[in-house]
Amino acid sequence: MLPPTPQPTPQAPAGTARARRPRRLGAFNSNGRQSESLTSIAWKQFRQHPLARVALVVLGVLYACAAFADFLAPYPERYINTNNTFQPPSRIRFRDEEGRWVGPYVYAMKKTLDMQTFQTVWEVDTSQRYPIKFFVRREGIRDRYVPFPVNLIPVQLRQAWGIRPTATLHLFGVDDPTDRVKVHIWGTDDLGGDVFGKVLFGARISLTIGILASIVAIAIGMVMGGLAGFYGGWLDEVILRLVEAIDAIPSLFLLLTLSAVFYPLGLPSSVVFPLIVVVLSLIGWGGVARTIRAQVLSLKERDFAVAAKAAGASNWRIIRVHLLPQTLSYVIVVMSLAIPGFILTEAVLSFFGLGIQPPATSWGLMLNTAQSFVGVSGLADRWWIFIPGVFIFVSVLAWNLIGDGLRDAFDPRSRR
Amino acid sequence: MTVFIIRRLINLVPTFLLATFLAWFVIEIAPGDFASQFAFDQVDPGKAERIREVLGLNQPWPIRYLYWLRNVVLNLDFGTSMVSKGDVTSLIYPRMVNSFWLLLPSTILTFLIAIPIGVYSATRKYSIGDRFLTVFSLIGLAVPNFFLALLVLAFAVWFYQANGWFLIPTGGMTSSNYSSLTAWQQLLDRGWHLIAPLLIVTLSSLATTSRIMRGEMLEVLSQDYIRTAKAKGLSERVVTYKHAFRNAIVVIVATIGGVLPGLISGAGTVEFVMRWPGITPLFISSIFAQDVYVVMALLTVLTVFLMIGNLISDLALALVDPRIRY
Numbered sequence: 001m002l003p004p005t006p007q008p009t010p011q012a013p014a015g016t017a018r019a020r021r022p023r024r025l026g027a028f029n030s031n032g033r034q035s036e037s038l039t040s041i042a043w044k045q046f047r048q049h050p051l052a053r054v055a056l057v058v059l060g061v062l063y064a065c066a067a068f069a070d071f072l073a074p075y076p077e078r079y080i081n082t083n084n085t086f087q088p089p090s091r092i093r094f095r096d097e098e099g100r101w102v103g104p105y106v107y108a109m110k111k112t113l114d115m116q117t118f119q120t121v122w123e124v125d126t127s128q129r130y131p132i133k134f135f136v137r138r139e140g141i142r143d144r145y146v147p148f149p150v151n152l153i154p155v156q157l158r159q160a161w162g163i164r165p166t167a168t169l170h171l172f173g174v175d176d177p178t179d180r181v182k183v184h185i186w187g188t189d190d191l192g193g194d195v196f197g198k199v200l201f202g203a204r205i206s207l208t209i210g211i212l213a214s215i216v217a218i219a220i221g222m223v224m225g226g227l228a229g230f231y232g233g234w235l236d237e238v239i240l241r242l243v244e245a246i247d248a249i250p251s252l253f254l255l256l257t258l259s260a261v262f263y264p265l266g267l268p269s270s271v272v273f274p275l276i277v278v279v280l281s282l283i284g285w286g287g288v289a290r291t292i293r294a295q296v297l298s299l300k301e302r303d304f305a306v307a308a309k310a311a312g313a314s315n316w317r318i319i320r321v322h323l324l325p326q327t328l329s330y331v332i333v334v335m336s337l338a339i340p341g342f343i344l345t346e347a348v349l350s351f352f353g354l355g356i357q358p359p360a361t362s363w364g365l366m367l368n369t370a371q372s373f374v375g376v377s378g379l380a381d382r383w384w385i386f387i388p389g390v391f392i393f394v395s396v397l398a399w400n401l402i403g404d405g406l407r408d409a410f411d412p413r414s415r416r
Numbered sequence: 417m418t419v420f421i422i423r424r425l426i427n428l429v430p431t432f433l434l435a436t437f438l439a440w441f442v443i444e445i446a447p448g449d450f451a452s453q454f455a456f457d458q459v460d461p462g463k464a465e466r467i468r469e470v471l472g473l474n475q476p477w478p479i480r481y482l483y484w485l486r487n488v489v490l491n492l493d494f495g496t497s498m499v500s501k502g503d504v505t506s507l508i509y510p511r512m513v514n515s516f517w518l519l520l521p522s523t524i525l526t527f528l529i530a531i532p533i534g535v536y537s538a539t540r541k542y543s544i545g546d547r548f549l550t551v552f553s554l555i556g557l558a559v560p561n562f563f564l565a566l567l568v569l570a571f572a573v574w575f576y577q578a579n580g581w582f583l584i585p586t587g588g589m590t591s592s593n594y595s596s597l598t599a600w601q602q603l604l605d606r607g608w609h610l611i612a613p614l615l616i617v618t619l620s621s622l623a624t625t626s627r628i629m630r631g632e633m634l635e636v637l638s639q640d641y642i643r644t645a646k647a648k649g650l651s652e653r654v655v656t657y658k659h660a661f662r663n664a665i666v667v668i669v670a671t672i673g674g675v676l677p678g679l680i681s682g683a684g685t686v687e688f689v690m691r692w693p694g695i696t697p698l699f700i701s702s703i704f705a706q707d708v709y710v711v712m713a714l715l716t717v718l719t720v721f722l723m724i725g726n727l728i729s730d731l732a733l734a735l736v737d738p739r740i741r742y
Contacts, residue, residue: 246438
């Protein structure tokens with residue numbers, strides 16, 4: 001098999017070069033038929049990786065949960081109830097006391113103070129059953145939300161265009177005319193917020209921050225590495241020195257210092273989120289820039305790059321069309337392996353209180369409240385506050401598996 | 417070789433200057449300073465300004481950087497902490513020692529366990545043992561350290577509530593009655609407090625190092641000279657340990673230098689959760705208080721260690737790998 005390199009035709013006049021440019025990283029073999037492109041081989045290889053396929057499904061479910069969090073969560077993102085802090089998960093029952101099937105229902109939970117130990121004790125009030133209804137509509141002004149594809153539009157634009165939150169449908173809710181009894185299938189946190197709902201809403205931040213940060217980091221790394229490798233000289237020297245200096249500072253501490261820049265400003269979460277993306281990517285671009293630089297250094301001396309130069313292509317065009325696409329497989333693998341790292345780093349930042357700020361939610365921040373409000377003695381009883389950690393674990397594991405799968409898929413030596 | 421070392425050492429100077437300048441710049445662009453917390457003092461409205469005057473915070477920041485740099489380079493004087501009003505060096509030194517006593521056993525343990533695991537997994541690729549270790553290391557990579565530490569704390573509390581005595585302590589480095597213990601008991605007490613954070617820190621680094629070792633070993637085992645060695649009738653044992661292992665260990669040797677800054681830069685979140693009085697908790701509290709000199713001192717010392725560590729890595733690599741010549 002021929003090595004999968006694009007073969008630009010140097011003899012072609014400049015006008016037709018654009019039209020003839022191979023769209024994919026494919027090669028023409030000797031009988032003129034286009035052979036399989038690198039990406040399609042890699043995709044076939046990837047699909048044979050059993051763990052990576054499972055991970056893909058798991059991540060798909062997680063991202064869908066994040067997208068439809070408003071619908072899946074019984075209460076809105078900012079719902080709090082300070083009378084109801086650290087309520088244990090409501091147990092969903094299906095049969096009544098005699099064992100007859102009555103459908104899902106919950107009992108109300110009542111908080112009492114144990115007069116001997118002065119600890120809060122939660123008791124189940126079995127006097128009345130509250131059935132759980134599916135596909136309920138909650139019409140309250142706070143219960144309305146903007147459904148999934150529309151809520152990707154920034155809120156300022158939505159307001160300017162007059163898009164108002166209209167959706168009222170929720171997956172489930174408890175049937176209580178007085179609206180005093182709530183269903184918290186994973187309990188409540190330090191402010192009485194629903195942990196289940198907050199995990200779903202937190203997924204929006206925790207799961208997207210890794211993708212965005214790695215995209216920005218790789219973009220910076222590719223531009224810097226491309227410039228350094230292609231132009232060389234003083235530009236190369238400056239960029240390399242900068243990478244070296246950033247590398248010389250231990251990354252956790254640099255990260256915390258950078259986050260401390262905007263922490264005292266008390267910015268709204270819509271500003272903090274992109275700032276954290278920037279901070280994370282500022283830490284991560286150095287390694288990418290180094291590798292891209294090395295690859296560009298060797299690629300620019302290859303025949304096709306020299307030929308493109310001889311044909312009169314501009315520097316920018318050579319970098320963009322001939323050099324950077326060659327680094328694609330490296331970039332895909334690095335990106336999929338960087339995402340779990342960034343998810344973990346965001347969790348650490350938020351856990352230290354230097355990342356996402358309340359009332360916005362992320363999984364790391366939820367564990368921060370676990371650490372700071374529960375107190376050491378409460379950790380054992382209030383196990384449900386650890387649930388966000390399980391989600392961090394699962395999503396990082398899944399992304400790692402996908403990264404491993406992609407690395408094997410793009411590596412010609414590990415073809416099956 | 418000597419020329420190479422000298423050139424590398426000279427090269428460290430601009431990197432050091434740029435790194436400290438960047439760090440100082442980042443700290444300075446943060447709004448407010450140490451005196452800001454007194455700005456709304458009702459009793460004494462001029463307090464913030466006076467503090468700025470005394471600490472010299474009203475000077476422009478490049479000038480303060482130069483002053484700081486002069487003191488560090490000429491006198492190794494990292495300044496005075498604004499919070500504790502004590503000498504920064506005497507503030508951070510015990511913290512580094514504490515971090516060191518957590519990280520040194522952890523690092524030794526990591527290498528002692530990870531290298532045999534890597535060799536085992538590579539020589540028995542896709543066996544049940546290898547698959548088990550693969551799953552184990554995947555889990556080790558994906559569990560956030562601080563989450564694991566929280567779980568361990570919860571377990572410690574649960575065990576105490578169930579049985580009435582502590583199997584593992586709930587954080588800290590020593591018990592509250594530490595000073596009244598005899599020397600032997602003090603040593604035992606320290607060891608007892610060390611167990612939980614040590615295991616947590618080791619678990620995550622174990623996963624990484626054993627994966628690297630396995631990958632390198634597999635790489636070497638697929639080389640032609642290994643096949644030749646097997647073909648000429650050498651025993652499996654000799655091939656694995658004399659031919660493959662010696663070449664695969666080169667990469668691990670290259671990470672030896674990275675261990676040096678790791679030894680004092682602390683265990684990050686684990687120290688924070690387990691209340692281990694190491695570097696990270698001090699750094700976090702100094703960041704929140706905007707105690708510039710403590711933050712800078714920690715960053716500077718760690719940066720120097722990191723740079724020297726990288727240099728040692730390169731030298732160690734050249735020492736064990738005859739193919740590398742400078």
